[in-house]
Amino acid sequence: MRLTQISPDQARGFYQARGFSPEAAERYARECVFMTVVRNIGERPIQHNLANWRYVSANQPPSAIRSKLAWEHLWKRQGVAESARIAFTWAQFPATQTFAPGDWNQGMTAYSVPRDVLFDLRFVWHAGGQTHSGILEQLRCADETS
Amino acid sequence: MKLRKHVVGAVLAMCCALGPAAVAHAADLPPLSHSLSLQTPKSAPALKFKDIDGKTIDLAQLKGKVVLVNFWATWCPPCRREMPSMERLSQTFKGKPFVVLAVNVGENADTIEAFSSQLDITLTFPILLDTRSQGMRAWKVAGLPTTFLVDKQGRIVASAIGGREFDHPEIVRAVRGLLGK
Numbered sequence: 001m002r003l004t005q006i007s008p009d010q011a012r013g014f015y016q017a018r019g020f021s022p023e024a025a026e027r028y029a030r031e032c033v034f035m036t037v038v039r040n041i042g043e044r045p046i047q048h049n050l051a052n053w054r055y056v057s058a059n060q061p062p063s064a065i066r067s068k069l070a071w072e073h074l075w076k077r078q079g080v081a082e083s084a085r086i087a088f089t090w091a092q093f094p095a096t097q098t099f100a101p102g103d104w105n106q107g108m109t110a111y112s113v114p115r116d117v118l119f120d121l122r123f124v125w126h127a128g129g130q131t132h133s134g135i136l137e138q139l140r141c142a143d144e145t146s
Numbered sequence: 147m148k149l150r151k152h153v154v155g156a157v158l159a160m161c162c163a164l165g166p167a168a169v170a171h172a173a174d175l176p177p178l179s180h181s182l183s184l185q186t187p188k189s190a191p192a193l194k195f196k197d198i199d200g201k202t203i204d205l206a207q208l209k210g211k212v213v214l215v216n217f218w219a220t221w222c223p224p225c226r227r228e229m230p231s232m233e234r235l236s237q238t239f240k241g242k243p244f245v246v247l248a249v250n251v252g253e254n255a256d257t258i259e260a261f262s263s264q265l266d267i268t269l270t271f272p273i274l275l276d277t278r279s280q281g282m283r284a285w286k287v288a289g290l291p292t293t294f295l296v297d298k299q300g301r302i303v304a305s306a307i308g309g310r311e312f313d314h315p316e317i318v319r320a321v322r323g324l325l326g327k
Contacts, residue, residue, distance in 0.1 A: 002176070018221065037176050039308070086252035086279050087221060094288040097307065102181030104308035105289045106224065 001123060003034040003136065006108060008144050014091070019084030024075060028088075031110035032119075032141035036093045039104035047126045049096045055111050055139075057119035065109055068092050115143045178228060179306070180314035187301035190215070190294065191284040193247070195274040198255040203247065203272050206300070211243040212324045213296040214312070217276075217287050219251045220261040224309025225291040230267045234313040235321070237270075242325055243298070246271035251279050251290065297324050 006014075008029040015025040040046050054062035068089050075085050093107030113119045121136040193205035193215065205213060216232060218225035229248070236246045250258055250273055262269050276282060285294065288307075295304040304320060311317075 014221070039176065082278070083252050087219070090219060090251055090279070090282075090290050091221065097288040099307060100181070100183035100305075102179045103183065103306065104176060104179060106176065106308075107289055 001039075001134070001136075002037040003109075003121075003139065004037075005141055006033040006035055007142070008033075015084070015088065018087040018091075019081050020088075021078070021080070024078045024080050024084075027074070027078070028110065032113045032115070033108055033110045034139075034141075035106055036109045037104065037106040038093075038099065040099035040101050042127065043101050044127050045098050045100050047096065047098045048124065049126075050093065050109070051095065052124040053122060055113070055119050055121045057113050057117050062122075063112065065111065068095055111141075113141065115141050176224070176309075178224065178231075178309040178311045180311050180316050182295065182304040182306050182317060182320050184304050185302060187297065187299070187303050190296045190300055190302050193249070193274075193281055193285070195249065195276055195281065197272040197274050198258055201272070203274055205247070205296070208245055208296075209300045210298050211245050212298060212321060214244075214246045214293060214321070215285070215296060216246065216248045216291060216293045217251060217282055217285070218248055218291045220253060220257055222290040226261065228291060228309040228312060229262075229269065230265060231310070231312040231314075233267050233269050233271065235317065238313060238318060239321060239325070244321060244325060247274055248272070249274045249276050249281050251276050251282055253277075295320065295324065298327065 011029040011033050012025045015028055016022060038048065050065055051067065053065055055065070056062045071088065071092070072085060075088065091108055093109050094105060097105060099105070111119065118138045118140050121139055122133055123136070124131060124133045126132070190205060194202065196202050205215070214232070214235070218229070220226065232246055232248065236244070248269070248271060254277070255275065258273055291309060293306040293310065294302050297303045303324065
């Protein structure tokens with residue numbers, strides 16, 4: 001698993017180019033966004049369910065990653081066009097997916113954490129009937145100007 | 147897993163020290179795979195869309211041919227990277243009963259042509275327009291790119307999630323095997 005930050009400006013540019021209004025794109029750019037890559041380098045299929053992942057920053061309760069459905073409701077309220085919403089949906093990391101050996105995927109995950117605030121991400125996957133987890137510690141989003 | 151966590155941590159540390167642009171070069175390009183996941187053959191869902199030239203393409207009309215169905219979008223980095231190798235695979239089997247169908251999700255012909263004109267290779271296979279992502283839902287695609295190999299009987303026999311080098315010998319061999327059946 002690999003995370004790479006997508007800067008606020010990259011997020012703005014990406015979604016405005018897909019038909020988001022500046023205001024709607026700004027809403028997403030406020031999040032701490034990471035390009036998230038998961039690759040199955042093992043010999044058995046693995047599954048994940050993003051709803052089981054949690055991120056936590058100091059003195060805060062664990063948070064779930066906002067679901068695509070929740071984003072969809074928000075974009076509809078903001079009047080984002082269907083073609084833009086489709087692009088958004090498929091640009092996010094899949095909510096759940098099974099990866100055969102050799103499979104991989106990438107997509108965006110967004111965390112409601114202020115810039116420069118450290119947080120940990122606990123990610124969970126299933127393989128061979130067992131649940132596994134790992135923690136990425138002390139993640140942070142660089143500031144806009146970094 | 148522990149070692150990998152440290153690697154990720156190192157990448158993230160670089161991200162924060164050097165800024166996102168510096169990391170983009172190192173981390174934006176995960177290697178393309180070349181594996182196919184064989185599946186118990188099952189009937190492929192319907193797939194019928196217009197291509198970018200306005201011609202209707204129906205998978206049901208392609209029985210008797212081996213078909214590679216690839217779901218993609220121009221904004222999807224691994225989709226863009228695997229596209230030339232898909233054309234090379236198509237050329238490898240030129241004149242054989244083999245068809246590549248690239249199903250674009252949610253974009254229009256102008257956007258697709260703007261992308262394909264940037265490639266060093268001309269795409270000769272049909273690019274279908276799944277403007278409302280109905281095809282993706284029918285095929286239970288969870289993310290882009292996702293590719294299916296359909297045999298001459300119209301059955302899905304293999305799939306691949308994530309970018310691939312489609313002209314890798316392993317994939318060429320799989321297609322050749324299906325053509326021989």
